[in-house]
Amino acid sequence: MKLFLADISGIDLEYAQLLDKERRERAERYRLVDDKKRCILAGLMTRRFLGNAEILKNEYGKPFLSDGRFFNISHSGNYVLFALSDSEIGCDIEQFHYVNAVRTGKTVFNDDEMILLLAGADRLGTFFNLWTKKESLLKCMGEGFHRSAKSVDVCSDIFEDKGKSYFMKTWNFSDYTVSVCSEENGFPKLIEFIGTEELLFQ
Helix, strand or coil: CEEEEEEHHHCCHHHHHHCCHHHHHHHHHCCCHHHHHHHHHHHHHHHHHHCCCCEEECCCCCEEECCCCEEEEEEECCEEEEEEECCCEEEEEEECCCCCHHHHHHHHCCHHHHHHHHHCCCHHHHHHHHHHHHHHHHHHHCCHHHCCHHHCCCCCCEEEECCEEEEEEEEEECCEEEEEEECCCCCCCCCEECCHHHHHCC
16 A cells, blocks of 8 residues: 655646646636646646556546556645555545634534543544544445445444445544555555655656
């Protein structure tokens, strides 16, 4: 399993010319410059780490690779997160911002998760830990919005469903929270930060 994090601050909009037509057109559709940069950076990371592997999609639209590898991408604020694994994987990154943790939590968290949220001294931190874990778990399971957020439980770092085990790990740095979920319980100790220059050349 490999986890990579890159910063959009080094991205020039001209880098879109290095990407395929679909990704270039997707970047052009965004109105805000930072959204364009996040899209271009995700494209550069895809090109760098997946090479020429064919990208397929499951019945719910989740992409995977024809060579048997799995990947997932998430972005927030200045960062794009890229996860690559030999087993199903999901990831989520969120930049801290104010939310009404209790009111928002009630829409996505189950009763046990709400107990954790209400008991925590740092409710906002607890909220983003639970939120990113739930996002990464749902993305790993590959069912997207076909699965209710309250139907999965992220109170611990393992969730069992239909005979499968899903493992989760969370990192906090600066004002960001990152969670990754995988069927493989072998997370790296650190997320690898990768510079723009490393993504421009294959």
